[in-house]
């Protein structure tokens with residue numbers, strides 16, 4: 057006990073924090089394997105100009121890159137893995153996980169392959185219905201030496217918005233617990249012994265693989281009662297149906313008329329060859345005599361279900377007295393059983409970080425890869441390196457949301473204002489048309505009233521026109537003294553032109569003029585009105 061404590065104190069916590077602040081790959085090396093046609097680049101994510109990260113620049117490619125850690129990290133005293141991931145264009149189908157490669161002197165980053173052994177594989181993977189943050193340990197049985205992938209059951213889902221998220225996996229040696237955090241928030245946690253599949257510790261017993269089902273084992277749970285006998289009165293030969301004796305031949309049935317007769321109008325084709333085609337017979341047609349009769353030819357009695365019909369007799373089923381149940385082999389002690397009290401001592405040291413993925417998306421950014429023995433250290437990196445990104449991205453998001461909200465609000469106000477103006481004008485319309493001296497003209501004014509009630513804004517145009525008329529008249533009469541002839545000429549032309557138009561069109565021009573004037577006035581008064589005016593004009597068209 058004391059020795060364990062002492063070891064715990066002596067163990068120097070090692071921590072590796074890999075970033076791309078140098079603007080270069082900084083020792084990350086692409087695999088030489090020709091499979092990996094995708095090549096990572098170091099770039100700044102959109103909106104995070106001060107940040108440099110490892111970017112997936114092209115979609116639909118395999119990528120393989122890794123970096124050896126300056127010193128292997130031993131998971132025996134807790135293992136904490138962490139990295140930032142930004143999915144600029146989302147994650148429709150692909151992996152964005154990191155393989156924490158098992159320390160091995162023979163490993164070189166350029167030799168990375170898809171089956172390079174890892175200690176832990178951790179991070180997002182999404183495609184179709186798959187959506188998980190993998191946490192897979194490659195655990196070596198202390199008994200058999202066999203290495204098996206242990207997958208976290210029901211892993212958390214990927215954070216697939218476009219902001220930077222930090223993924224953290226914690227494997228604790230102290231109590232063999234684990235936790236998966238996203239953005240520092242625990243998404244899943246529990247016991248390493250309970251939540252992985254296959255189980256880190258194999259079952260204590262297994263079904264005996266050598267046992268065979270005995271030859272005389274009875275599998276049938278139910279059988280036909282061997283003692284049952286066919287009842288005396290059971291007639292197996294009774295027909296299913298019998299003639300319906302109650303049926304009667306319909307009145308007017310023509311017994312002596314066939315349903316079909318020869319077509320007497322048909323003639324033998326000229327090229328008919330009796331030797332080859334056989335004797336010619338005229339084709340049959342429906343007998344016209346039967347057209348109005350209920351039927352022709354021999355009347356046949358219909359049938360009905362036979363109440364005495366029983367069919368073949370069979371014995372009822374009973375429980376099989378000889379049934380022994382479903383056969384299964386006996387459980388025997390599992391020869392591979394081992395209770396590994398410290399699984400973290402059997403997953404290997406972490407010697408490198410590798411991104412070995414295939415993806416249908418581009419724009420992933422990996423950053424701040426942490427391999428550590430300390431939760432606190434990982435938390436510190438989150439605080440120092442991820443939190444500032446969050447501040448910027450949250451601010452940008454808030455700004456965009458505020459913009460969208462302001463736009464929606466302005467839109468709403470515009471509609472409200474238009475409504476309010478419309479309502480006011482409608483009141484004025486009512487007041488005008490309700491004037492007592494207009495009462496006798498009520499019937500004649502009805503269409504006009506309806507028009508203005510529907511498009512109250514035209515009232516403004518109308519009133520303006522009325523106001524401007526005297527002014528215009530004054531102006532023309534003044535200028536008129538000089539250009540009397542020109543104006544006269546223009547007026548004449550204008551009048552002729554208008555007169556040529558059909559009445560309906562004339563009406564429309566008149567209203568359009570009003571509408572146009574109405575809109576102009578409105579724009580001067582209320583900046584946010586032009587849309588309403590436009591809409592109205594369009595509606596009339």
Ligand SMILES: *[C@@H]1O[C@H](CO)[C@@H](O)[C@H](O)[C@H]1NC(C)=O
Pocket residue numbers: 228230231233246247
């Ligand atoms: C294991 O210990 C950690 C603290 O060291 C604690 O947060 C966690 O809840 C424990 N888990 C279990 C399953 O005991």
